[in-house]
Amino acid sequence: MDTGTLALDGQAAFVxxxxxxxxxxxxxxxxxxxxDVAVIDVIPERGEEVAGQVRALGRRALAIPGNVMExxxxxxxVEAAAKEFGRLDILxxxxxxxxxxxFTDLVEKNWQRHIDLNLTSNLAATAQAIPHMIAGGxxxxxxxxxxxxASRAAPGYAVYAACKAGINNLxxxxxxxxxxxxIRVNAIAPDFxxxxxxTGVFTGPADSASxxxxxxxxxxxxxxxxxxxxxxxDAECGHLAVFLASAMASYITGTIIPIDGGTWGSGGxxxxxxxxxxxxxxx
Ligand SMILES: NC(=O)c1ccc[n+]([C@@H]2O[C@H](COP(=O)([O-])OP(=O)(O)OC[C@H]3O[C@@H](n4cnc5c(N)ncnc54)[C@H](O)[C@@H]3O)[C@@H](O)[C@H]2O)c1
Numbered sequence: 439m440d441t442g443t444l445a446l447d448g449q450a451a452f453v454x455x456x457x458x459x460x461x462x463x464x465x466x467x468x469x470x471x472x473x474d475v476a477v478i479d480v481i482p483e484r485g486e487e488v489a490g491q492v493r494a495l496g497r498r499a500l501a502i503p504g505n506v507m508e509x510x511x512x513x514x515x516v517e518a519a520a521k522e523f524g525r526l527d528i529l530x531x532x533x534x535x536x537x538x539x540x541f542t543d544l545v546e547k548n549w550q551r552h553i554d555l556n557l558t559s560n561l562a563a564t565a566q567a568i569p570h571m572i573a574g575g576x577x578x579x580x581x582x583x584x585x586x587x588a589s590r591a592a593p594g595y596a597v598y599a600a601c602k603a604g605i606n607n608l609x610x611x612x613x614x615x616x617x618x619x620x621i622r623v624n625a626i627a628p629d630f631x632x633x634x635x636x637t638g639v640f641t642g643p644a645d646s647a648s649x650x651x652x653x654x655x656x657x658x659x660x661x662x663x664x665x666x667x668x669x670x671x672d673a674e675c676g677h678l679a680v681f682l683a684s685a686m687a688s689y690i691t692g693t694i695i696p697i698d699g700g701t702w703g704s705g706g707x708x709x710x711x712x713x714x715x716x717x718x719x720x721x
Pocket of ligand 1: 587
């Protein structure tokens, strides 16, 4: 019996927004399991830091400074990665972000920025990566970082949520379109995960170990709302990405996997101050 393997030896990966947060963790975890890794990040020192971590794991690395909101930049970066490594097996569309504002306070420029960052960058990287995967003849794994906000109402995040919902159905559709080539397409859907973005660190290298601590009040809210009582850790997304990229997930395609400590499943139930499960307004 084949007992499976998480090994990614000899494979080449490209991670958008791979210099910080979830993308950084995914890049390092892929390298730890044997992949060579290229990252693109708009903060150059972040990409360089991750490339250093990948090299320290004995893998080849490429850090590409660039803004994924420019489609030509993303496409060129994918090309550079495929050229550097001579192949491309794994694409992680991770770059994304949001500014919280009511939809009625947004104007076209704001919509466009959200769409460019969260959706169009994904389309550009994916379109550029697919021909390399097909040419390699070994299949491939595309992993989209979506959000739990793609699957529920997200007040204050309307355009972001719409983009992430678009990514969910892009995931399902491309899984079917690319199945003839053995290219699997899946998405991971985090809820609250502590990263530079969610803790307000927008400059400099982004080692998650050095993020500011949570306040007591924030920790209490999280304990009550998240069944597993804590925020997500970026490395946990890395672990899931390794699984999806590996032969362990050889029969998995077209799925959206929540990685959320149970919030999607809990469907609005939260703990009251004494720890009993209640529905608002009893909270
Ligand atoms: N952290 C969460 O709680 C959470 C929850 C749900 C979904 N997500 C999704 O996970 C992904 C990563 O989130 P995160 O919290 O790790 O983000 P983050 O802001 O902590 O890190 C994002 C990284 O991408 C880089 N980046 C940002 N904009 C870029 C651009 N235009 N071009 C190139 N690089 C760029 C940043 O410099 C940074 O290194 C996003 O798609 C986000 O929507 C995160």
